[in-house]
Amino acid sequence: MTTAFISHPDCQLHEMGAGHPESPQRLQAIERQLDASDLRQRLDIQLATPVEVELLYWTHGREFVREIEALLPSHGLAWADPDTALNPHSLGAAHLAAGAVVQAAKRVLAGQVDNAFCAIRPPGHHAEQERAMGFCLFNNVAVGVEWALREGGAERVAVLDFDVHHGNGTVDIFQDRPEVLVCSSFQYPFYPFRYQDIRRPNIVHTPLPAGTASDEFRLAVEADWLPALRRHRPDIIFVSAGFDAHREDPLAQLRLEDADFRWITDLIVDASKPSAGGRIVSVLEGGYSLQALGRSVEQHLEGLLEA
Numbered sequence: 001m002t003t004a005f006i007s008h009p010d011c012q013l014h015e016m017g018a019g020h021p022e023s024p025q026r027l028q029a030i031e032r033q034l035d036a037s038d039l040r041q042r043l044d045i046q047l048a049t050p051v052e053v054e055l056l057y058w059t060h061g062r063e064f065v066r067e068i069e070a071l072l073p074s075h076g077l078a079w080a081d082p083d084t085a086l087n088p089h090s091l092g093a094a095h096l097a098a099g100a101v102v103q104a105a106k107r108v109l110a111g112q113v114d115n116a117f118c119a120i121r122p123p124g125h126h127a128e129q130e131r132a133m134g135f136c137l138f139n140n141v142a143v144g145v146e147w148a149l150r151e152g153g154a155e156r157v158a159v160l161d162f163d164v165h166h167g168n169g170t171v172d173i174f175q176d177r178p179e180v181l182v183c184s185s186f187q188y189p190f191y192p193f194r195y196q197d198i199r200r201p202n203i204v205h206t207p208l209p210a211g212t213a214s215d216e217f218r219l220a221v222e223a224d225w226l227p228a229l230r231r232h233r234p235d236i237i238f239v240s241a242g243f244d245a246h247r248e249d250p251l252a253q254l255r256l257e258d259a260d261f262r263w264i265t266d267l268i269v270d271a272s273k274p275s276a277g278g279r280i281v282s283v284l285e286g287g288y289s290l291q292a293l294g295r296s297v298e299q300h301l302e303g304l305l306e307a
């Protein structure tokens with residue numbers, strides 16, 4: 001079985017100021033963990049290629065993409081929202097981030113690899129159709145989903161989001177698209193305070209109070225996600241893999257352990273087998289404790305490798 005690991009050093013050039021938690025050090029922590037373990041030898045390591053800009057228009061529309069392009073500063077920072085800045089390298093990083101997901105979807109749907117993990121930034125799941133927010137410029141996962149549906153031969157897709165923050169952007173984009181199931185587990189009430197109460201047959205919310213630990217997390221995800229996945233029968237599963245529900249994370253108050261990220265990976269792998277043939281494209285979202293992020297990504301990759 002093969003797991004692709006898709007990344008690019010230029011994703012580390014995007015930088016939002018000293019002390020910003022969504023920092024280049026996050027990707028460096030993941031790279032260090034590949035070396036500290038034997039993962040680098042076991043993964044199919046690939047360099048991300050930039051997205052074709054036309055593919056962004058399928059998700060965000062031309063006007064929005066042009067607004068983001070127009071914000072790009074020639075020096076210093078330009079702010080897209082109070083939490084989200086661009087430096088001169090941010091647009092290049094954002095094109096690589098979305099491009100990695102399209103590349104992963106292509107390879108997985110062509111059967112060249114079994115599954116894939118995209119270690120990219122900026123993250124994407126807060127980016128709505130017409131709004132950059134929450135450290136996100138373009139919704140990387142949504143861009144990959146659109147490619148899979150329009151070009152990749154997929155008819156039904158599931159997006160599973162275990163980031164501690166609700167995937168408001170993904171819900172905004174797919175709320176009226178019954179072919180896309182979106183399941184999101186998240187601390188509630190909590191940022192981003194948008195869409196987390198919306199009711200749609202293809203949107204599954206798993207709100208979790210602050211302090212939630214492994215057992216309650218596992219029970220809630222099994223109860224909410226598994227029946228929805230059995231009904232939906234996706235051809236491929238995309239994962240918004242955020243690791244900020246870890247107990248060591250400084251931005252949130254859930255209490256997951258390293259092993260919970262192996263557990264949820266195994267659950268997703270099992271769920272992908274009946275209809276999706278094991279096809280999984282997983283994409284980095286949050287995770288702000290550098291130590292916990294490295295260890296949790298290792299758990300996630302072990303689960304993907306042993307699919």
Ligand SMILES: [Zn+2]
Nearest residue numbers: 163164165286
């Ligand atoms: Zn998050």
